[in-house]
Amino acid sequence: MPSHPKLANEFVKDKERAKWHDQSLWFVRSKRDKAVHQLPEWELLREQASKIKSYVVSHLPDLLEEFEKNAKAKGVHVHWARDAKEHNEIVHSILKQHQVKRVVKSKSMLTEECHLNPYLERHGIEIVDTDLGEWIVQLQDKPPSHIVMPAIHIKKEEIGELFHEKLGTEKGASDPQYLTESARQRLRQKFIEADAGITGVNFAIADTGGFVVCTNEGNADLGTSLNKLHIACMGIEKLIPRASDLSVFLRLLARSATGQPITTYSSHFHGPAPDSELHIVLLDNGRSEIADSDEFRRSLNCIRCGACMNTCPVYRRSGGYSYSNTVPGPIGSILGAAHDTKANSSLPFACSLCASCTDVCPVKIDLHHQLLTWRKEIRLKGLLPLSKRLSMKMMSWMMQAPRLYQFVGKMARKIVPYLPRFLVYNPFNAWGKQRELPDMPKQSFREWMKQNHDRK
Amino acid sequence: MTASREAILNKLRKQSIPETELPDLQQPELTQQWITYPDPRQQFSDLLASIKGLCLQVKNVEEVNQRLAELPVYQKSNNICSLIPDCGQPTVNVDDVTDPHDFKDIDFAILPGEFCVAENGATWITNDGGPLRTLYFLSQHVALLVPASEVVPHMHAAYEKLHFENRSFGTFMAGPSKTADIEQSLVIGAHGARSLTVFLVEEPF
Numbered sequence: 001m002p003s004h005p006k007l008a009n010e011f012v013k014d015k016e017r018a019k020w021h022d023q024s025l026w027f028v029r030s031k032r033d034k035a036v037h038q039l040p041e042w043e044l045l046r047e048q049a050s051k052i053k054s055y056v057v058s059h060l061p062d063l064l065e066e067f068e069k070n071a072k073a074k075g076v077h078v079h080w081a082r083d084a085k086e087h088n089e090i091v092h093s094i095l096k097q098h099q100v101k102r103v104v105k106s107k108s109m110l111t112e113e114c115h116l117n118p119y120l121e122r123h124g125i126e127i128v129d130t131d132l133g134e135w136i137v138q139l140q141d142k143p144p145s146h147i148v149m150p151a152i153h154i155k156k157e158e159i160g161e162l163f164h165e166k167l168g169t170e171k172g173a174s175d176p177q178y179l180t181e182s183a184r185q186r187l188r189q190k191f192i193e194a195d196a197g198i199t200g201v202n203f204a205i206a207d208t209g210g211f212v213v214c215t216n217e218g219n220a221d222l223g224t225s226l227n228k229l230h231i232a233c234m235g236i237e238k239l240i241p242r243a244s245d246l247s248v249f250l251r252l253l254a255r256s257a258t259g260q261p262i263t264t265y266s267s268h269f270h271g272p273a274p275d276s277e278l279h280i281v282l283l284d285n286g287r288s289e290i291a292d293s294d295e296f297r298r299s300l301n302c303i304r305c306g307a308c309m310n311t312c313p314v315y316r317r318s319g320g321y322s323y324s325n326t327v328p329g330p331i332g333s334i335l336g337a338a339h340d341t342k343a344n345s346s347l348p349f350a351c352s353l354c355a356s357c358t359d360v361c362p363v364k365i366d367l368h369h370q371l372l373t374w375r376k377e378i379r380l381k382g383l384l385p386l387s388k389r390l391s392m393k394m395m396s397w398m399m400q401a402p403r404l405y406q407f408v409g410k411m412a413r414k415i416v417p418y419l420p421r422f423l424v425y426n427p428f429n430a431w432g433k434q435r436e437l438p439d440m441p442k443q444s445f446r447e448w449m450k451q452n453h454d455r456k
Numbered sequence: 457m458t459a460s461r462e463a464i465l466n467k468l469r470k471q472s473i474p475e476t477e478l479p480d481l482q483q484p485e486l487t488q489q490w491i492t493y494p495d496p497r498q499q500f501s502d503l504l505a506s507i508k509g510l511c512l513q514v515k516n517v518e519e520v521n522q523r524l525a526e527l528p529v530y531q532k533s534n535n536i537c538s539l540i541p542d543c544g545q546p547t548v549n550v551d552d553v554t555d556p557h558d559f560k561d562i563d564f565a566i567l568p569g570e571f572c573v574a575e576n577g578a579t580w581i582t583n584d585g586g587p588l589r590t591l592y593f594l595s596q597h598v599a600l601l602v603p604a605s606e607v608v609p610h611m612h613a614a615y616e617k618l619h620f621e622n623r624s625f626g627t628f629m630a631g632p633s634k635t636a637d638i639e640q641s642l643v644i645g646a647h648g649a650r651s652l653t654v655f656l657v658e659e660p661f
């Protein structure tokens with residue numbers, strides 16, 4: 001897989017776009033801050049959420065069985081899948097049984113993780129993503145670049161062009177109101193025609209056997225109420241013990257995600273509608289391995305709000321695609337490394353260790369610590385890229401020889417300001433890419449100390 | 457498929473994960489710190505306005521009817537249905553509808569809501585998931601009638617009221633359907649209702 005720096009390089013080449021992307025996400029981050037400041041008990045809520053989720057991970061098998069028992073008692077069909085392949089086969093077999101030709105899906109990162117769409121399409125089933133952002137990237141034949149705002153990286157003019165081509169909207173039209181209205185009309189048709197609805201799951205409740213799906217558009221509700229088959233796909237970590245725990249999570253989720261006090265629709269499903277079927281697929285796909293690791297267990301607390309990527313200076317400037325992982329940003333780097341360390345070995349390095357992600361995470365995952373731990377692990381596994389290994393070796397050699405360090409510093413301060421650009425900004429200087437180096441100071445810190453303090 | 461169930465559960469059972477405690481959300485040290493509002497109805501009303509919904513505090517169904525008649529979207533609606541006796545001027549009878557697709561041309565639906573939450577502007581609605589459930593999402597415009605006494609301050613109080621034994625479906629509706637997926641510009645009316653009006657009604661209805 002291409003490394004993060006390589007893919008990020010593509011993105012930052014377009015300076016304007018990188019800046020615009022950065023600002024769009026910062027706007028969302030600011031909205032989050034405003035919403036959070038309206039609740040004096042915010043930190044208390046985070047603490048409860050973190051405790052509840054840690055409890056879940058330490059009692060997962062019991063809670064899963066409790067959930068299954070209660071869901072079955074309400075007439076829900078419960079399925080278990082070890083990996084993505086099995087997940088897709090289960091979904092397909094249910095659809096086949098009902099002779100389903102057309103499916104509407106509401107946003108679910110889990111089905112993205114499993115590549116469900118191409119799988120079903122190969123089997124002759126039409127599957128339409130109905131979340132507007134997700135539908136836009138589906139029309140482009142691309143994955144989402146953000147877990148909450150799938151099309152955050154695309155400009156309205158490009159969407160206008162795409163809609164013109166695919167839906168026949170007016171050429172050159174780029175007004176979000178107009179484009180959304182066209183999408184509404186077209187997708188209504190899809191909702192009406194569909195034979196089945198697939199949704200993700202935000203929270204599944206062990207003590208009631210029900211689950212909750214949150215959307216702003218109402219697409220999960222339209223997609224599941226107009227037909228007689230609803231399939232919900234969830235990762236096994238999405239469980240919570242009690243319905244009352246939702247009070248904590250629903251207060252945290254939307255505020256962290258977009259700065260809204262709550263999503264427009266927070267729908268609770270407890271059993272199928274009359275004459276209908278409700279299926280739920282529980283997927284492991286590597287989650288049980290993460291649960292078993294003392295270092296990374298807490299990453300399973302994640303409620304997929306996206307706050308960590310909105311605030312991440314690296315994500316904001318490099319775009320979601322540079323992570324080439326279903327979940328990008330800080331949490332995606334941790335989950336990606338856990339899932340396939342070799343393929344994703346550059347992700348934990350796409351981090352400045354500023355810890356902003358840890359500050360905003362509503363379930364108190366120590367994201368930047370985990371990223372640092374991953375770096376160590378990757379070094380131990382011998383998966384560091386050569387350039388990093390070499391420069392780290394040289395650094396450590398120099399740090400161990402104070403005189404050498406002083407000498408190199410002195411020379412650099414004298415020489416660098418007079419060097420021609422091509423010598424400073426060359427392929428060996430990764431820091432100098434897309435940014436100017438700061439001016440060299442006239443004196444070292446050691447010299448400054450000597451002058452200003454030793455004399456006393 | 458049961459093989460996978462056993463495999464997953466066995467794998468998880470083999471792990472020795474340090475046990476942690478589940479917090480008691482009812483303990484006073486917590487509950488005393490949840491936010492409260494001097495006037496929860498006003499807070500609900502303000503919050504709903506901030507998420508582009510409309511809250512109207514009225515005395516009775518009669519007043520609801522007056523206020524409805526003043527709403528431009530109601531005036532323009534042709535296909536109207538109502539689940540509240542004597543409320544609105546329904547043109548479509550929903551009693552004998554068995555296929556939710558028959559609701560696809562509903563312009564305005566007047567529906568019951570159970571209670572409202574002041575901290576976030578949400579209204580809880582619930583039903584058994586029959587065709588009528590679709591009305592909340594498929595109708596172009598929605599009005600909810602909620603007893604004025606049923607406004608709770610926050611989500612913790614909301615879940616104290618909720619039980620999931622009988623009704624298969626329920627949702628918190630907070631304002632009209634919306635999206636900001638195109639360049640973060642807020643657009644109202646994505647897939648669900650283009651407008652949401654909540655009537656807090658003083659007298660029983």
Ligand code: SF4
Nearest residue numbers: 302303305306308361
């Ligand atoms: S890690 Fe935390 S901040 Fe990031 S998406 Fe998950 S819950 Fe949100």
